[in-house]
Amino acid sequence: MLRENSSLGRCVRRPGVVAAVVWFLVAAGGLMAQDAAEKKEEEKKAQAAGPAAGGGAAEGFTWGVYQGRSSTEVGYRWVDTKGSEEMYRSMVNLGAGPKLLHSDLSLRANYGAGVVFDHLDISMDNWGGDPYNTVRFSFGRTGAYEVTGTYLNQQYYNFIPSFDNPLFGQGKTLDQHRLDVAYRTTDVELKLFPTYWVRPFFGYARTTGFGPGLTTESFTGDEFVLGQNWRYAANDYRGGLEFALPKLTVSVEQGFRFLQNDTAAYWNGDSTGNNPNPFLGQQIELTGDNRGYHDRTNIPIFRGLVKATPFSWMKFTGRYIYAMADTDGVMNEIATGSLATLENRLFYQAQSDAFSTRASAPQNNGSFVLELTPLSRLSVTDQFRVRTYHVSGSGVLASSYYQASPLSGQPVTFPQVDVSEVVSSYLSYSGIQNQLEAEAEVWRNLYARGGWRYTDTRATVGGAEKRSAGVVQQTAIAGVAYRRGRWLELAVDFENNNPSSHSVLRTDLFDYSQVKFDWKVGSWKGLSANGNVAVVSNRNAQSDIDLSGHNRNYAVAVNYDPGERFHVSVDYMKSSIYSDMAIILPQTLQTGRSVYDESLNGVGGSVGVGLYRGTRFDFGYRGIYSTGSYPLNYHQPYAQLTVPLHNHLAVKGYWQYYDYNQKGLSLQSYHSNLVTLSLAVSY
Amino acid sequence: MRRARVSTVLIPCSLALCMMGVLLLRPGRAAGGDPPQQAAGTKAGSINNEDCAVCHEEAVKAFDRNVHAVLEKGKDFQKKNSCESCHGPGEAHSSNDGDKTKIIGFRDPAEARKYNGQCLSCHQNNAPMEGFRGTLHGKSDLACVDCHGIHKSERMTHLLKKPETVLCMDCHVQTRTAFSKPYHHRVKEGAVRCTDCHQPHSGLERRQVRTSMSGDVACYKCHSQTKGPFLYEHAPLQIRDCQACHEPHGSNNPKMLIRPTVWLLCLECHSASRNVLSSQPPSFHNVNSPRYQNCTVCHVKIHGSNSSQVFMR
Numbered sequence: 001m002l003r004e005n006s007s008l009g010r011c012v013r014r015p016g017v018v019a020a021v022v023w024f025l026v027a028a029g030g031l032m033a034q035d036a037a038e039k040k041e042e043e044k045k046a047q048a049a050g051p052a053a054g055g056g057a058a059e060g061f062t063w064g065v066y067q068g069r070s071s072t073e074v075g076y077r078w079v080d081t082k083g084s085e086e087m088y089r090s091m092v093n094l095g096a097g098p099k100l101l102h103s104d105l106s107l108r109a110n111y112g113a114g115v116v117f118d119h120l121d122i123s124m125d126n127w128g129g130d131p132y133n134t135v136r137f138s139f140g141r142t143g144a145y146e147v148t149g150t151y152l153n154q155q156y157y158n159f160i161p162s163f164d165n166p167l168f169g170q171g172k173t174l175d176q177h178r179l180d181v182a183y184r185t186t187d188v189e190l191k192l193f194p195t196y197w198v199r200p201f202f203g204y205a206r207t208t209g210f211g212p213g214l215t216t217e218s219f220t221g222d223e224f225v226l227g228q229n230w231r232y233a234a235n236d237y238r239g240g241l242e243f244a245l246p247k248l249t250v251s252v253e254q255g256f257r258f259l260q261n262d263t264a265a266y267w268n269g270d271s272t273g274n275n276p277n278p279f280l281g282q283q284i285e286l287t288g289d290n291r292g293y294h295d296r297t298n299i300p301i302f303r304g305l306v307k308a309t310p311f312s313w314m315k316f317t318g319r320y321i322y323a324m325a326d327t328d329g330v331m332n333e334i335a336t337g338s339l340a341t342l343e344n345r346l347f348y349q350a351q352s353d354a355f356s357t358r359a360s361a362p363q364n365n366g367s368f369v370l371e372l373t374p375l376s377r378l379s380v381t382d383q384f385r386v387r388t389y390h391v392s393g394s395g396v397l398a399s400s401y402y403q404a405s406p407l408s409g410q411p412v413t414f415p416q417v418d419v420s421e422v423v424s425s426y427l428s429y430s431g432i433q434n435q436l437e438a439e440a441e442v443w444r445n446l447y448a449r450g451g452w453r454y455t456d457t458r459a460t461v462g463g464a465e466k467r468s469a470g471v472v473q474q475t476a477i478a479g480v481a482y483r484r485g486r487w488l489e490l491a492v493d494f495e496n497n498n499p500s501s502h503s504v505l506r507t508d509l510f511d512y513s514q515v516k517f518d519w520k521v522g523s524w525k526g527l528s529a530n531g532n533v534a535v536v537s538n539r540n541a542q543s544d545i546d547l548s549g550h551n552r553n554y555a556v557a558v559n560y561d562p563g564e565r566f567h568v569s570v571d572y573m574k575s576s577i578y579s580d581m582a583i584i585l586p587q588t589l590q591t592g593r594s595v596y597d598e599s600l601n602g603v604g605g606s607v608g609v610g611l612y613r614g615t616r617f618d619f620g621y622r623g624i625y626s627t628g629s630y631p632l633n634y635h636q637p638y639a640q641l642t643v644p645l646h647n648h649l650a651v652k653g654y655w656q657y658y659d660y661n662q663k664g665l666s667l668q669s670y671h672s673n674l675v676t677l678s679l680a681v682s683y
Numbered sequence: 684m685r686r687a688r689v690s691t692v693l694i695p696c697s698l699a700l701c702m703m704g705v706l707l708l709r710p711g712r713a714a715g716g717d718p719p720q721q722a723a724g725t726k727a728g729s730i731n732n733e734d735c736a737v738c739h740e741e742a743v744k745a746f747d748r749n750v751h752a753v754l755e756k757g758k759d760f761q762k763k764n765s766c767e768s769c770h771g772p773g774e775a776h777s778s779n780d781g782d783k784t785k786i787i788g789f790r791d792p793a794e795a796r797k798y799n800g801q802c803l804s805c806h807q808n809n810a811p812m813e814g815f816r817g818t819l820h821g822k823s824d825l826a827c828v829d830c831h832g833i834h835k836s837e838r839m840t841h842l843l844k845k846p847e848t849v850l851c852m853d854c855h856v857q858t859r860t861a862f863s864k865p866y867h868h869r870v871k872e873g874a875v876r877c878t879d880c881h882q883p884h885s886g887l888e889r890r891q892v893r894t895s896m897s898g899d900v901a902c903y904k905c906h907s908q909t910k911g912p913f914l915y916e917h918a919p920l921q922i923r924d925c926q927a928c929h930e931p932h933g934s935n936n937p938k939m940l941i942r943p944t945v946w947l948l949c950l951e952c953h954s955a956s957r958n959v960l961s962s963q964p965p966s967f968h969n970v971n972s973p974r975y976q977n978c979t980v981c982h983v984k985i986h987g988s989n990s991s992q993v994f995m996r
Contacts, residue, residue, distance in 0.1 A: 067748055091865050094872075106840075110747040119750065121840045125873045132874030138840060142753045152905075154874050163937040164945070164977040176980050183905055195753055205896075207907050218981040218995050223974075234907040236896050255896050259907055274974055291996070295989060297912070301897050307812075317814040319887055321898035325912045329989030331996070357989040361912035365898030367887040369814030381817045383886070387898075389921050393914035395989065425992070427916045439822070449822075459960060461918050463992060469960045483795075483824055491823065502958035504922060507951050518823070520854075530854060544956045555856040573860040583947070584954035586968040586975075594947045598935065602860035622863045626935050630943035634865055660865060 061683045065114060066107040068683070073101040073652070074128075075678025083660075083670030086159040086173075092658055093157050094674060099128040101678055117141050131155035143195045149188040156181050161668060166223075166274045173667070174214075176225050181211030197244050203255075205236040215265050217289055217335070220342040221279030224286040227268040232261040240303070251305040259297035259327075266290050271337070279340055280407055282347060291333040299325040315371040322364055329357040329395075340407065344419055349403035359393030377441045385433045392426040425463035432456050437477060445484050451477040453495075457504050469504045473497055489520040506545050506581070512538040526563070531556035540581075544591075549579035565610035573602040597628040614644040631663035642680075650680045728774045735766045735773060738781060742834050749834070750842070769801050769833070789833075795826035802827040814886030821886065830883075851877045858932055867933030879904075880931070900924050902931070913987030917994065918960055919952065920986060946970050949978045 060069040079096040081088045104123035111118065120139035126132045133153040140146035157180050161173035189203040210231040217224050240253030267289035275284070301323040308316045333353040340347050365387050372380040398420040405413050437451030458470035475498070481491040495514040503510045514536045522528020533554050540547040557571035577598040585592045606620030619639040626632050637657050644650040659671040736743035746752055746765065754765040767773055769787070776786035783790070789798050799815075806812050815821045832844040843850060848870055852859040862870045869875050877883075880901040882893045893901040895910075902925045903910045909920070919927035928948060929939045942948035950970070955963040968975045979985050984994040 108748040111752040132869050132872050134874055142750065150879075152874060154869060158938075160937045164980050166972075166974040166977055166980055169973050176977075177983070185905055187904075205904070207905055209908060215983050216980050223981055232908045238896060257896060259910070261908060274980070293989075299897055303896070303898070315814075315816075317887065321894075323897040325897075327912050327914075327989070329914065331990045333996075353990075355990040357914040359912045359914045359989070363897065365894075369817050369886055371814065371816050379816065381814075383814070383817055385887075391912040391916055391921075393912070393989075395914050397990070423914070423992070425915050427918055427921060429918075429921050431922075437817075457922070459918060459922050461916075461960060463915070467960050467962070469958060481824075489823075504960055505919060505927070505952055506954065506956055506959050506961055507927070508923070531856065534857075542956065542958075544954075545959070553857050555860070557853075557856045557859075559853070571856050571859060573857055575857070575860075581951060582954070583950040584963060585950075585970060586964040586966055587970065589963075589966065594942075594951050596942055596947070600860075600935070602863060604859065604863065624860070624864055624935070630935050632865065632935060634863070636863060 063107070065109045067109070068105065068107040070103075070105040071680060071682035072103040073678050073680040075099055075101055075652070075676050077674060077676040079672060079674050081670055081672040084161070084668050085670070086161060086175075087660060087668050088658070088670045088672050089157040090159055091660065092672065093131045093155065095129055095131070097129050099126070099130055099676070099678075100124065101126065101128075101676070103127075111142055114141060131157070140191075140194070144193065146191040146194045147188065150185070151187075152183070152185040154183045154185075156183065162665060174225065176214055176216050179211065179213035179230070181209055181213060181230055184208045199242040199244060200239070201242060201253075202239045203236070204238075205234075207234040208232070217265070217286070217291070219273075219284060219286070219335075220340040222273035222275040222284035222286075224273045224289070225268065225270055226265040226289060226291070228266075229264045231263055232259070234259045238301070238303075247309045249305075249307040251303075253301075253303040253305075255301040255303065257297075257299040257301060257323075257325075259295070259299075261293050261295040263293045264291065267335075281409075282338060282340065284338060284340060286335065286337040286339070288336040289333070290335075291331065293329070293331050295327060295329040297325055297327040299323050313373040316369070318366070318368040320364075320366045323362070325359075325361040325363070325391075327357075327359045327361075327393075329355070329359070331355040341401065342407070344399075344401065344417070345407045346401055346404040346414075346417060347407060348401040348405070348417075351402070352400045354398045355395060357393060357395030359391055361389065361391035363390075364388045375440075378438065379440075380436070380438045382437075383433075383435045386431070388428075388430045390426070390428040392424070394422065394424040397421045397423060423463075427459070427461050429457075429459045431458070435477070445482055447481040447483070449477070449479045449481075453477060459504055469502070471502060471504050471508070472500045487522060487524065489518070491518045492516070502542060503540060503545075506540070506547070508540075509536075509538050510540040510547070512536060522559075526561045527559070528561075529556065529558045544584075545582060547579070547581035549581070550576070551578075552576045567608045568605070569607075570605040571603075573600075575600045575602075595629075598630065599627050601625045614642075614650075616640075616642040618642075633659070633661045633663075635659040648681060648683055650682075652676075652678045652680055654678070728772060729764055729767055730773045730777050732764050732766055734777055735764075739766075745834065751833070768805075771801075789826075789828045795824045795829075798826050798828055812884050815884050817886030818884065818891050820883060820891070847876050847878060848873075851883075861930070861932035861934075864933035864935050866935070866937060866939045868931070868939075870932075909986035911987045914989045915992050915994065916987050917985060922960075944976070945978050946976045 060067055062068070076098050077094065077096055079094065102123070102125050105120070107117075107120040109118040117139045118141050120137075122135070122137040125134045131154065133151075135151040136149070138146070138148040159175050159178045161175055162168050163175055164177040165173070165175050167174070185205070185207045187203075187205040189201065191199060191201045193199050210229075213228045213230055215226050215228040217226050235258045236255060238253055238255030240251060242249065242251040267286060271285045271287060273284060273286065278284070301321065303321045304319070306316070306318045310316070331353065332355075334351070336350045338347070338349070339351060366385065368384045370382045374380065398418070401417040401419070402415065403413060404417045405411075433453065433455045435451060435453040437449060439447055439449035442448045453473075453475040455473040455475070456470070458468070460466065460468040476496050477494070479491065479493040481489070483489045493514075493516040495512075497509070497512045499511045514534070516535075517533040518530075519532070520528070520530040522530070531554075534552070536551045538547065538549050553573065553575045555571065555573040557569070559567070559569045561567040561569075575598070577596065577600075579594070579596045581594050583592050583594045584590070602622075602624050604620070604622040606618065608616065608618040610616050617640070619637075621635070621637040623636065624632070624634040635657070636659075638655060640652060640654045642650055642652045654676040656674040657672070658674075660669055662668045732743055743766070751765065751769075754768050764773075769789075771787045773786055776782055779785055787798070787801060803812065803815070830844060830850055831842045833842055845853075861867065870877065878893075880893055881891050882888070883891060885891060888894060895901060895903045897903075899910065925931065928941060930936075930941055931939070934940060936943040940948060942951075950964075953962055953964055955961055970976055982994045984991065984996060988994045988996065990996055
């Protein structure tokens with residue numbers, strides 16, 4: 001009787017309604033009706049099944065013609081951070097307060113039964129003030145249409161006291177590239193008649209970024225920190241047709257991309273810059289600054305795709321993209337103070353800049369794959385990629401200096417000095433790559449492959465001075481794989497590069513060899529293991545580069561998952577990154593060395609135990625131990641207890657600990673405890 | 684010297700290919716995906732779904748809600764028996780007391796290619812399946828059913844067997860560790876998924892990376908402010924993409940850079956050298972002074988600028 005009268009009891013008898021109400025509350029869903037007979041049947045099923053394991057697995061509900069599943073988890077998080085709050089926010093950024101941690105809804109109708117849609121999936125994560133909010137959805141009617149979409153809202157807080165901070169040694173902890181910005185991305189695609197031979201499709205995507213931050217204004221003799229309101233947006237529109245014939249699929253798409261940047265920078269009241277020393281006897285000071293960027297980019301884009309299987313032994317896939325980007329940029333700035341320009345040999349009191357620029361960039365991008373199976377045991381694959389990019393631009397830069405006097409110290413004052421300049425610049429890049437590869441089953445379960453990769457890269461940068469570089473590289477590829485079912489897989493791959501006389505960039509992979517070994521064992525009674533070894537060695541012996549380096553990775557993971565009541569997973573990774581190359585120190589033009597040495601051990605593991613009547617305890621740990629150029633330890637243990645209160649209701653307690661120790665820089669270390677108590681409803 | 688090196692690589696490779704050719708002449712199993720009917724390994728006739736339901740009642744009943752039900756009920760397919768569309772002719776299996784060797788059961792892991800052939804007989808020309816055999820997944824003989832649970836899936840979307848991130852990182856152990864480094868893309872946190880940047884089926888790009896609409900790497904989908912075009916481009920972005928300076932999964936270094944010290948990262952390219960794209964900073968850049976050790980303090984528009992050739996604003 002008590003149960004009958006309680007709201008919980010009524011809800012228990014109407015599982016579909018509960019799910020609908022929850023969704024109405026959290027996602028403005030409209031699921032408010034359910035057939036009474038089906039409800040009773042569902043209730044019987046739920047009671048027979050016992051408590052849902054972990055509060056997360058439910059057998060679903062029926063709503064009209066739909067079979068559905070839904071879960072929602074709401075809770076409250078407490079956060080306690082000791083140490084650098086700025087570093088915690090830069091790395092984790094999870095805050096305290098009430099949270100909608102997760103919510104999802106899936107509906108399925110029998111084929112043809114749903115009027116508007118016969119399948120629908122929506123999931124939402126991390127709402128309620130958390131910095132990473134997501135909504136992902138897809139719905140459609142089989143054979144009629146399909147809609148997929150994503151919304152991401154990511155808040156990035158970035159304030160690392162020692163990074164980009166020339167005053168760090170003086171005890172000032174202001175990161176001059178501090179950012180507190182949001183990235184928002186929306187991506188929706190509609191496909192019509194997805195099972196017909198002609199399939200129209202349309203897509204829309206929008207990306208925005210905005211938020212406050214810091215930037216730097218450099219004048220001759222000193223640099224000043226400016227506040228910044230960063231704001232940009234990209235809107236993508238696209239549509240096309242896909243023709244799906246029995247042995248041929250052709251897709252053509254026309255898209256347009258519009259980018260806009262309206263960032264503003266402003267003086268934030270700090271007149272002292274990074275350099276305390278005067279320049280030619282005069283202290284450089286900034287007393288006011290306003291700068292605005294207004295850039296507009298239009299990019300029409302054509303994309304064509306062909307997939308053909310003319311014969312059973314031949315497959316061809318080709319994709320070609322042509323884009324023609326045009327950018328119009330405007331920048332205006334006014335600055336006041338005691339300033340100097342070495343370029344124009346002036347001290348001055350105020351400056352105004354008006355820059356107007358235009359750049360165009362045609363771009364071709366093609367990728368083609370031909371797969372042949374001439375013999376039953378042999379397959380040959382040829383992959384060809386080509387990319388060309390050419391950007392050319394010009395601009396008018398006009399500057400005026402007010403109350404200016406010569407750097408030489410002559411007692412002359414010019415009320416206004418105007419300087420203008422027409423500039424141009426270009427960059428061209430072309431790269432082609434062809435990889436021919438053959439694979440054969442040389443013995444039972446033993447596969448061998450061999451091939452050759454040809455890469456031709458050329459680039460030219462023009463402007464004040466012109467520089468060009470190009471390289472042709474030929475790479476031999478070989479590999480052996482042994483696969484005995486899914487319980488044993490061994491694969492070794494090898495690449496060796498035969499370089500030309502020089503590279504395009506100093507840091508390129510040049511004279512390199514690469515070995516990869518992947519293995520997998522399992523599954524035997526729930527026990528499986530896998531791992532890999534990857535070693536890349538690179539060398540460039542050109543005397544003014546003298547680069548040698550390697551990247552070695554060793555990883556192993558073991559899983560034991562005999563059933564729902566228990567699982568264990570452990571993994572370990574060791575990596576060693578080393579690079580040593582010659583550099584030229586600007587101040588002396590003498591040769592120095594840039595050495596980077598990182599030795600990292602990563603350990604992780606998780607254990608899940610099913611306890612009494614659906615109660616579940618999960619715990620785990622993940623840790624990073626790094627030595628070398630940037631030594632640090634990062635420990636991330638966690639534990640979660642899930643206690644089912646009812647078939648469809650569970651309470652969860654979650655603890656997560658972050659302990660970040662940067663060796664030799666305790667100022668940037670922190671440790672945080674996060675405790676979340678939540679209620680999970682699932683149907 | 685170089686000729687000698689070419690010989691040491693190419694001659695063994697050529698010999699190996701010749702040996703492979705000899706070995707290939709012997710009869711054997713198909714290396715590629717077989718057509719559905721042949722793959723059943725039997726010439727037995729067909730049966731109806733109702734016959735399948737005698738033993739597999741639950742699977743047949745639930746199949747009406749499966750996206751593959753369109754095979755049987757869609758106007759443009761109208762297969763009489765949707766079970767056999769994937770499992771091959773079932774009469775032999777049915778008449779031999781459910782002999783598992785007489786049907787394509789998708790249970791023998793050694794037959795990944797055969798199973799993939801079943802799926803690809805319909806899906807090979809679908810949007811994401813662009814050159815699957817050339818992908819790392821294809822070369823590793825990953826079976827479709829390793830990731831997709833066709834009949835019963837914990838996550839219904841795309842019939843995945845597990846939540847996407849868990850599924851990927853079961854095998855990609857190194858990546859699992861990379862996302863636990865201090866500076867990482869927010870994959871563990873649920874903000875980004877592996878498939879936001881990677882296309883698990885397509886072999887058109889290296890490392891199966893997705894492209895933006897204009898064919899550039901997926902980074903520009905979110906970080907479109909760095910794409911340009913700019914009057915003054917920073918060449919490595921166009922030549923080597925973002926990975927010239929950044930680790931895409933995760934890094935110990937701030938801003939996910941490949942070096943912890945900015946001036947060393949910059950000078951690795953900006954040291955004058957012959958025949959490469961490089962330039963030398965002017966001599967007032969005294970890197971012994973903290974003022975010049977953080978290059979991006981002044982060169983704030985390092986991805987490209989419309990108003991400063993040296994990316995100052």
